[in-house]
Amino acid sequence: MTLSLAIISRDINNAFSNSLFGVYHTGDNIEVRGIKTKELTDFTFMISDPTKRFLTQPFRYNNIAATIAETFWVMAGRDDLEFLKFFLPNCIDYSDNGETWRGGYGPRLRKYHCDPKDEAINQIENVIEILDDDAFSRQAIIIIPYPDYDYHCIVQTKDKPCTISIQFLIRDKKLHCFVRNRSNDAIWGTFNINVFEWTFLQEIIAGILNVEIGEYHHNAISFHIYENMFRRTEKMLKYQGYNIYENDKDLIQGKPLKFNSVHEFTDVMELIVTLIENIINETKIYHEEEMYSDFSLHHNTINIVDYINVTLSYVAMQKEQYDRAYSLLSFVDSIKMLPLKICGFEYFFRFLKKNNQVEFRHFLDKLFLETWIKQLSKQTKQFMLQEIK
Numbered sequence: 053m054t055l056s057l058a059i060i061s062r063d064i065n066n067a068f069s070n071s072l073f074g075v076y077h078t079g080d081n082i083e084v085r086g087i088k089t090k091e092l093t094d095f096t097f098m099i100s101d102p103t104k105r106f107l108t109q110p111f112r113y114n115n116i117a118a119t120i121a122e123t124f125w126v127m128a129g130r131d132d133l134e135f136l137k138f139f140l141p142n143c144i145d146y147s148d149n150g151e152t153w154r155g156g157y158g159p160r161l162r163k164y165h166c167d168p169k170d171e172a173i174n175q176i177e178n179v180i181e182i183l184d185d186d187a188f189s190r191q192a193i194i195i196i197p198y199p200d201y202d203y204h205c206i207v208q209t210k211d212k213p214c215t216i217s218i219q220f221l222i223r224d225k226k227l228h229c230f231v232r233n234r235s236n237d238a239i240w241g242t243f244n245i246n247v248f249e250w251t252f253l254q255e256i257i258a259g260i261l262n263v264e265i266g267e268y269h270h271n272a273i274s275f276h277i278y279e280n281m282f283r284r285t286e287k288m289l290k291y292q293g294y295n296i297y298e299n300d301k302d303l304i305q306g307k308p309l310k311f312n313s314v315h316e317f318t319d320v321m322e323l324i325v326t327l328i329e330n331i332i333n334e335t336k337i338y339h340e341e342e343m344y345s346d347f348s349l350h351h352n353t354i355n356i357v358d359y360i361n362v363t364l365s366y367v368a369m370q371k372e373q374y375d376r377a378y379s380l381l382s383f384v385d386s387i388k389m390l391p392l393k394i395c396g397f398e399y400f401f402r403f404l405k406k407n408n409q410v411e412f413r414h415f416l417d418k419l420f421l422e423t424w425i426k427q428l429s430k431q432t433k434q435f436m437l438q439e440i441k
Contacts, residue, residue, distance in 0.1 A: 053080060059097040063104030063297040067097045067270075068112075068243045073292065075238050075277055076285050088279035095275035102229070102251035102268035103308070106391035107243055110291035110435055111284065113402065114244070115139075116395035117366030120359050121328070123249040127256075127321040129163060131156025135325060138332050138370070139363075146211045155213035157249075160196050162318065176253070177314045179220055180260055187222045194218040214241060218250060220257060226266030227258040236272035239281050246270070252309070256317055259310040296391050299429040306389035309356060324360060331367055358387045362396040369403055394432065 057074055061067035079090035107114045118139040125136055131152045136143050144150055163172035175194040182192045196215045197203065203212070219230040231250050236242040251268050258265040277285055297304065311317040361384050381400070387393040 053093055057092055057095050061097055061099050063099060063101055063295070064107050064243065064247055065104075065109055065295045065297060067099050067247070068107060068109050069289070069292040069295075071095070071097050071242075071275070072238060072277075072285055073289055075275055076282075076289065079276070084276075089276050090282075091274055091276040092272075093274060094271070096269065096271045098270075099247070099251070099268040102254055102265055103306075104297050104391070105248050105251045106296075106389070106395045107248075108294075108296045108391060108394050108398070108435065109288055110294055111287045112239075112243075114395060115366075115399055116392070117363050117399065119245055119248050120363050121366075122245055123252050124321055124324050124328075124359075124363070126156075126158045126161065126249055127253065127318070128325040129158040129161065129318070129322070130325065131158050135329055135332075139366070148209050148211065153211050154209050155202065155211040157196060157213065157215065160198075160213070161194065164195070165198075174314070174318075176257070176318070180257060180314050183220060183222055183227075183257075183261055190219075190221065192220040215246065215250075218253075220254070222261070222263055223266070226264045227254060227261060228266035228269070229254040230269045231271065233270070233272040235274045236276070238275055238277045239285070242270070242272070242275070255309045256311060259308060260312070260314060260317070265308075294431055294435055296394060296432055296435070299431040300390055304390045306358070306392075320356070324356075327360075328363060328367065331364065332371075358389055358392055361387070362392065365396065365400065366403075369400065369407075394435075398435075 057078065059067065059070045059074060061070060075090055075092045075095070079092045082089050082091050084091075106116065121139040122136060130136075133143050133147055133151060133153065143153070146153060148154055161175050164175050165172050179192040179194060182189050195217055196213045214233050214235050216232045216234055219232075221228045221230070229250060231246070233242075233246070236246070247268070247270065250270075254268060255265050311320065365381055365384055384393065384396050384400075387396070
């Protein structure tokens with residue numbers, strides 16, 4: 053059993069490529085439920101700057117819009133799939149009833165029941181209150197599982213939560229985050245959503261507490277890759293040296309995520325999910341200026357609009373509302389966070405190619421090739437041109 057490997061990283065791309073290399077080349081070869089698997093046990097990686105959460109690994113083919121949408125959905129306290137399936141159609145494969153995720157994190161963050169007879173606990177609010185009262189506390193912990201419901205029940209289920217706990221510590225006036233997992237798929241669960249959603253939460257809590265964001269530590273008792281991803285892993289590892297956070301570090305800008313209180317944050321998350329649902333279901337037709345007026349009471353929301361624009365661009369493309377997509381992509385083109393911009397355009401290029409939208413693809417080509425690509429490093433240009441060809 054290969055165990056206790058630890059990786060120190062600067063950003064998500066660095067963490068992903070090094071973690072992938074570690075599990076693929078040094079992991080044990082085991083068989084789980086008849087599937088060949090490479091596994092490391094008690095594996096840990098650390099990201100020194102958790103704001104660098106946008107994955108731009110070549111051949112990973114990440115869908116950043118779906119990652120953002122799922123994060124909004126979790127933070128809004130949801131576990132129903134009506135919203136999520138628009139972005140992740142296969143989410144139903146992990147549902148027992150086709151309507152909810154039994155192990156969904158949203159209600160466990162926002163309405164955790166120690167006892168069904170007791171009032172539910174907002175664990176995000178609880179963490180903030182603990183650290184606001186005692187900055188050196190070691191008790192600011194979010195617990196995800198219900199042991200009797202998740203692990204000691206006789207019910208057969210497709211969905212048991214992988215994350216066990218999330219602990220927050222303030223040291224050196226910085227908020228550090230420690231995430232413990234019973235099991236993590238290296239390619240999908242870990243770097244597709246977990247790192248993004250928990251570092252997002254870490255940044256929000258740090259902002260409310262008025263401290264800097266510190267390190268992100270991620271531990272998995274079982275960190276693994278399944279056989280059907282071995283070939284893709286080899287392909288990704290050939291491009292291990294590319295990293296936008298190193299190649300274009302002088303161009304990376306973006307305001308920190310900032311809310312005044314946990315209630316403002318959770319209200320805005322619910323508002324965003326409702327807004328997107330209305331657009332998906334066409335229960336309310338928005339023009340761009342009207343859309344953002346819905347956030348007029350939440351003046352700090354402006355620093356999350358970049359995230360929203362990427363998600364709404366995806367919605368417009370999926371619904372083949374290309375006139376609307378033209379308008380939304382002009383917002384995406386103005387994004388200051390270069391890694392988010394790269395992630396968004398790279399995905400949209402692939403989406404349009406897959407759906408044979410030639411005319412719209414030419415519009416993106418022109419927007420991309422004639423404007424902001426000129427300021428990118430040679431390595432990032434190669435990444436984009438390779439991913440979209």
